[in-house]
Amino acid sequence: MDIKELRLLVSAGESESVEFKKSTAQLRRAAETLCGMLNSSGGRVLIGVTPEGRIVGQTVSDKTIREVAEVLQKFEPPASIAQDRVNVSDHKVVLVLEAIPNPESRPYVFDGRPYQRIGSTTSIMPQATYQRLLNERAHSRIxxxxxxxxxxxxxxxxxxxxxxxxxxxxxxxxxxxxxxxxxxxxxxxxxxxxxxxxxxxxxxxxxxxxxxxxxxxxxxxxxxxxxxxxxxxxxxxxxxxxxxxxxxxxxxxxxxxxxxxxxxxxxxxxxxxxxxxxxxxxxxxxxxxxxxxxxxxxxxxxxxxxxxxxxxxxxxxxxxxxxxxxxxxxxxxxxxxxxxxxxxxxxxxxxxxxxxxxxxxxxxxxxxxxxxxxxxxxxxxxxxxxxxxYIAPHRVAHDLTERQRELLQILAQQGPAPLREIRKRLSAPPSDRMIQEDLAHLRRLDLVESTGRGRGAAYLLRKTNE
CATH class of the missing domain: 3.30.565.60 (Heat Shock Protein 90)
Structure with a gap:
């Protein structure tokens, strides 16, 4: 990461995957946040950036490096924490600690306690969530x-x-x-x-x-x-x-x-x-x-x-x-x-x-x-x-024939229709008398009703069966 990328990242503010710490004096709190990120989707802690988003950097000595290493050894199971340094002045750097989670290793704990990251806030993980993640870890292995x-x-x-x-x-x-x-x-x-x-x-x-x-x-x-x-x-x-x-x-x-x-x-x-x-x-x-x-x-x-x-x-x-x-x-x-x-x-x-x-x-x-x-x-x-x-039933009081089911489907698609229109749409139309007998049978089963008389009669599905 270079200074340009760092400024772009800082300009977006703190989030579920980014947190600012002014110095390594807050190293323990930084590790708690890294633990929460490991238990989520990962993220970065930028040490040398104020909560307001001002890049100030800090001096990183051999003692600082040892302190960071000691803190990172307190994760269980061992965690993948990438480290990077971005020069911000002649003698100061921003230390970037990146949590890279392994889903099969969750839940992670830091110094014996599990943490979670919700939004830009880090908190102790509830016992129920911790137990669920433990069960998932066991499932992934056995x-x-x-x-x-x-x-x-x-x-x-x-x-x-x-x-x-x-x-x-x-x-x-x-x-x-x-x-x-x-x-x-x-x-x-x-x-x-x-x-x-x-x-x-x-x-x-x-x-x-x-x-x-x-x-x-x-x-x-x-x-x-x-x-x-x-x-x-x-x-x-x-x-x-x-x-x-x-x-x-x-x-x-x-x-x-x-x-x-x-x-x-x-x-x-x-x-x-x-x-x-x-x-x-x-x-x-x-x-x-x-x-x-x-x-x-x-x-x-x-x-x-x-x-x-x-x-x-x-x-x-x-x-x-x-x-x-x-x-x-x-x-x-x-x-x-x-x-x-x-x-x-x-x-x-x-x-x-x-x-x-x-x-x-x-x-x-x-x-x-x-x-x-x-x-x-x-x-x-x-x-x-x-x-x-509408899907025509196979059985009401007893089995329906394929032609009777086809008549129901025609009426469902066509709406009220006279006999001549129904006959046109049948795949293998029989005589008008046979169609009328089928329609009469469907009326007795309360599946069909009719309006009008004689040549003006039209057939339609009963509303209660639509």
Missing amino acids: RWENQPAEGYNNADLDSEEILRTVRLGIAAGRLPESTGNAIPDILERFGLLRDGRLNQASIVLFGSHFIPDYPQCQLRLARFRGVNKSEFLDQRQIEGHAFYLLQEAMMFLRRHLPVAGRVIPGLFERKDEPLFPLEALREALVNAFCHRDYTIIGGAVSLAIFDDRLEIWSDGTLPFDLKPEDLKREHPSRPRNPLISQVFYLRGMIERWGRGTQKIVELCVKAGHPEPEFGEQAGSVWVRFLPSG
């Missing part, structure tokens, strides 16, 4: 995913999927082209092989045929008839590694997700697309596989499609004091399973910066749908996708 997969070796992994991950990682620019095809080397690069032993993350990501000791590597799929769980149209339970489960989930979505039609502007052509953007659903599934709690032996990722919504559930609560409402705004990226998340990142399937849930919201809003809902219930985290408009 996690389910980085424990050894006892009794398993490379032969128990899907080598083709490992090599596919390398190819995709190179194509995404996240792995060097020199990565190679040697499975042990790749696993070491991914952090899945340590001292010749596989860890449990390797089983989640690439386990094959499938591993009986890992029943939590499961996906539950369901297409329900109606808006509750009383009857299935289709249900499946699948075991496998995460990439296989993701592929199966996307195939299930393509089979069962309702199709919404739209007219392409300028072409007057109708294009049928899945009701919800597949990219948003894929992002939600990837989030579930990356962040779920794999210590729950009977746990799974669950995908449920109803007539009026779609839900994705994953077992385990939100980590690190995150709340469901945090997921729609900027929030720290602190994955529960960083090794698993890292491989998804290298494969080009996620970003690092905790924007996955925000991306889901943006994609749904762009497609014209309401914002998805996020929640936490009974030890699980869920996301619920809701459509922007």
Whole structure:
């Protein structure tokens, strides 16, 4: 740092990442502030600048250097504090102490006490915050995913999927082209092989045929008839590694997700697309596989499609004091399973910066749908996708035919319509008599009502069912 950079920094004033101290007589208070910065996002203490922002500097002798070194030894765990000196006159310098935090080492303490930095103020950290950071530190070092997969070796992994991950990682620019095809080397690069032993993350990501000791590597799929769980149209339970489960989930979505039609502007052509953007659903599934709690032996990722919504559930609560409402705004990226998340990142399937849930919201809003809902219930985290408009039910008093459901969708999009207009919009129009019989049936079920008589009659959805 030179004097020009120093003046620019001082001109911005004190903040969460910058504090002024007039001299090393305040060295202890400076260290307390550095501790608070280590427990946050880092920062600098400028010694030789008054609280008002006047650069005065100070003389730095051998004794001063020893005093600084002694104080910096009082951090636990050992902290990375960079030192710099900026000449401000012939004999005086500003001493710049920069705290460079390691998130896995937090919480830091100075002289036996933890400190926090909020705005431009340093204070003793509350006990609850200190305990939470201690728990996070323990999690970063002793996690389910980085424990050894006892009794398993490379032969128990899907080598083709490992090599596919390398190819995709190179194509995404996240792995060097020199990565190679040697499975042990790749696993070491991914952090899945340590001292010749596989860890449990390797089983989640690439386990094959499938591993009986890992029943939590499961996906539950369901297409329900109606808006509750009383009857299935289709249900499946699948075991496998995460990439296989993701592929199966996307195939299930393509089979069962309702199709919404739209007219392409300028072409007057109708294009049928899945009701919800597949990219948003894929992002939600990837989030579930990356962040779920794999210590729950009977746990799974669950995908449920109803007539009026779609839900994705994953077992385990939100980590690190995150709340469901945090997921729609900027929030720290602190994955529960960083090794698993890292491989998804290298494969080009996620970003690092905790924007996955925000991306889901943006994609749904762009497609014209309401914002998805996020929640936490009974030890699980869920996301619920809701459509922007009417979705015809599969069942009311009993099953509806495909043509009857199509009639409901036409009335939802068209509004009140006479028989001739309805007939034009049916994909395979039968006789007028059959259409009238279907409409009469829908009226008896209180789904449709009519206005007028004879040729002037028009049909519309009942307001209570919109």
